[in-house]
Amino acid sequence: MKEQETVSPLDVLAIAAHPDDVEQTCGGTLIRMAERGYRTGVLDLTAGDMGTRGTPDTRIEEAAAAAGRLLLAWRGNLRFPDARLENTLAARMSVVAKIREVRPHVVILPYWTARHPDHYRASEIGFEACFLSGLRKLDERSEPHRPRKILYSSVYANVTPSFVVDISAQFERRMVALLSYQSQYGASAEAAGLFPAEDEIRERLAAIARFYGNLIGARYGEPFVVKDALRVDDIVALGGRSL
Numbered sequence: 001m002k003e004q005e006t007v008s009p010l011d012v013l014a015i016a017a018h019p020d021d022v023e024q025t026c027g028g029t030l031i032r033m034a035e036r037g038y039r040t041g042v043l044d045l046t047a048g049d050m051g052t053r054g055t056p057d058t059r060i061e062e063a064a065a066a067a068g069r070l071l072l073a074w075r076g077n078l079r080f081p082d083a084r085l086e087n088t089l090a091a092r093m094s095v096v097a098k099i100r101e102v103r104p105h106v107v108i109l110p111y112w113t114a115r116h117p118d119h120y121r122a123s124e125i126g127f128e129a130c131f132l133s134g135l136r137k138l139d140e141r142s143e144p145h146r147p148r149k150i151l152y153s154s155v156y157a158n159v160t161p162s163f164v165v166d167i168s169a170q171f172e173r174r175m176v177a178l179l180s181y182q183s184q185y186g187a188s189a190e191a192a193g194l195f196p197a198e199d200e201i202r203e204r205l206a207a208i209a210r211f212y213g214n215l216i217g218a219r220y221g222e223p224f225v226v227k228d229a230l231r232v233d234d235i236v237a238l239g240g241r242s243l
């Protein structure tokens with residue numbers, strides 16, 4: 001495949017069910033990592049075609065605009081069926097192909113329990129694809145690649161995070177990225193009252209980010225959970241406060 005030769009490896013890849021998910025869950029962290037010089041990317045599994053407003057093509061155009069604002073080096077969309085996401089062999093293999101193409105070191109997945117079935121299925125598909133991608137014999141036409149670390153974005157999970165990233169300096173840019181989805185969040189909503197207007201969504205996301213920021217003594221934060229132990233080399237340099 002030609003694409004495999006053209007994409008340079010990513011440092012961080014976030015995998016999500018719908019366009020506009022990462023803008024609400026881990027977009028500040030992606031911006032902050034890009035500002036540090038890392039190559040970041042997002043793989044959306046669906047084009048949000050069950051959304052009441054806008055078409056899948058509109059959502060993909062909006063996702064591309066948001067990608068620029070998130071400072072992403074790469075964004076892909078597998079166009080799996082929205083609201084009917086299933087963890088099939090074909091779905092896993094499609095994600096494996098993308099992981100082998102962009103070769104991320106760190107992968108951010110949705111938390112593994114959620115209200116929306118697409119979110120927990122995206123988490124499961126993403127995890128299994130990360131594992132399978134390391135198996136050479138799975139598909140000998142592409143080079144195996146296994147990400148080193150998997151982080152779960154837990155903003156909507158109501159669980160104690162393993163760590164919180166300070167996104168105080170990135171919050172506004174993340175907000176601008178989210179508002180790229182004008183078909184979803186635009187003030188000119190044809191169904192006013194059904195969808196959150198810009199002010200409402202801003203206030204809601206600020207409250208959530210403020211809550212997590214407060215846990216680490218920062219203004220705004222994004223929470224993550226890891227299933228494995230985090231290695232620490234310097235306990236004096238640990239961030240945050242216990243007392």
Ligand SMILES: [Zn+2]
Nearest residue numbers: 017018021119
């Ligand atoms: Zn979603």
